Amino acid sequence: MKKDKPKKILITGGAGFIGSHLCEYFLAHGHQITVLDNFITGSKENVRHLIGKKGFKLVKGDVSKPFSISGKLDIILHMASPASPLDYMRYPIQTLDAGSAGTKNVLELAKKNRAVFLLASTSEVYGDPLESPQTESYWGNVNSIGTRSVYDEAKRYAEAVTMAYHRTYGVNTKIIRIFNTYGQRMGINDGRVIPNFITQALLGKPLTVYGDGKQTRSYCHVSDLVEGISRILGSNLHEPVNLGNPNEMTVIELSKVILEMTGSKSRLDYRPLPADDPKVRCPDISKAKKELGWQPCVGLKEGLEQTIVYFRSALKKRR
Numbered sequence: 448m449k450k451d452k453p454k455k456i457l458i459t460g461g462a463g464f465i466g467s468h469l470c471e472y473f474l475a476h477g478h479q480i481t482v483l484d485n486f487i488t489g490s491k492e493n494v495r496h497l498i499g500k501k502g503f504k505l506v507k508g509d510v511s512k513p514f515s516i517s518g519k520l521d522i523i524l525h526m527a528s529p530a531s532p533l534d535y536m537r538y539p540i541q542t543l544d545a546g547s548a549g550t551k552n553v554l555e556l557a558k559k560n561r562a563v564f565l566l567a568s569t570s571e572v573y574g575d576p577l578e579s580p581q582t583e584s585y586w587g588n589v590n591s592i593g594t595r596s597v598y599d600e601a602k603r604y605a606e607a608v609t610m611a612y613h614r615t616y617g618v619n620t621k622i623i624r625i626f627n628t629y630g631q632r633m634g635i636n637d638g639r640v641i642p643n644f645i646t647q648a649l650l651g652k653p654l655t656v657y658g659d660g661k662q663t664r665s666y667c668h669v670s671d672l673v674e675g676i677s678r679i680l681g682s683n684l685h686e687p688v689n690l691g692n693p694n695e696m697t698v699i700e701l702s703k704v705i706l707e708m709t710g711s712k713s714r715l716d717y718r719p720l721p722a723d724d725p726k727v728r729c730p731d732i733s734k735a736k737k738e739l740g741w742q743p744c745v746g747l748k749e750g751l752e753q754t755i756v757y758f759r760s761a762l763k764k765r766r
């Protein structure tokens with residue numbers, strides 16, 4: 448995104464993990480940020496250090512219900528949605544609402560303001576993929592009535608309605624498919640594998656491995672993701688782009704890295720695999736490389752080091 452002119456940016460879900468990093472980044476680049484968040488999974492704590500700063504505004508509201516944002520907007524980053532499997536299964540209806548009615552409401556706002564609209568979609572649109580790595584042209588393998596469907600199908604609808612607003616009304620839309628992302632400010636009780644393993648390792652508790660732990664993921668540090676988002680905003684791409692780290696590994700391999708880095712002696716505790724848990728996941732990022740000149744540059748150990756420091760301090764504060 449061009450740095451010269453300050454923009455007015457709305458970040459829905461800006462008090463969430465990724466949203467809060469976007470707030471920091473765009474504020475630091477001189478833009479004005481309004482956050483709209485209903486705090487069901489986001490937290491004021493994530494943006495407390497920004498409250499009172501010039502150009503930052505926090506509004507409590509739900510994207511799926513009527514809301515009003517004053518002033519003309521240049522850019523809208525639509526991040527609002529529960530995103531951890533634990534959270535979207537705990538809030539199934541709110542997740543469906545955020546992706547469907549919420550996305551449509553926010554697109555209407557983008558249309559009215561002639562603002563750039565970015566949809567935070569997800570690798571979950573590929574479901575339990577039958578092709579790996581996943582390219583953007585793969586249509587996916589989703590169980591439309593499974594427990595994960597509340598997230599997967601809401602995001603698939605969100606992509607569909609975003610493309611429809613682009614094709615019908617010419618809204619300048621962007622869609623990113625975010626693969627597993629981690630970093631500071633993920634919640635201790637977030638439920639995703641990196642916060643779980645780090646917390647368990649630091650507390651000397653067994654690491655909960657779901658299934659046989661041979662399923663694969665790859666983990667992108669949040670700072671790399673934020674850079675990718677900034678680049679796509681300045682592009683003329685409208686079709687989805689994968690943003691993630693292609694360094695694929697099994698869950699067991701990840702557990703070993705975290706045990707080694709924390710110096711923990713915790714054992715592995717095998718638990719049942721959640722329904723429809725994808726067996727493999729790895730982004731093909733050729734499109735982002737070619738079109739945006741983007742690729743992740745934070746290695747897993749480097750990113751985990753910072754994340755472990757964050758969790759050590761978050762756990763201390765909790766005591």
Ligand code: UDP
Nearest residue numbers: 532638639640641643655656657662698724
């Ligand atoms: N997982 C695990 N133990 C945990 C949490 C997750 O083994 O305590 C596994 C989960 O079954 C999945 C992978 O780690 O195969 C990544 O899960 P996560 O919830 O981080 O995100 P997902 O990729 O499922 O959206």
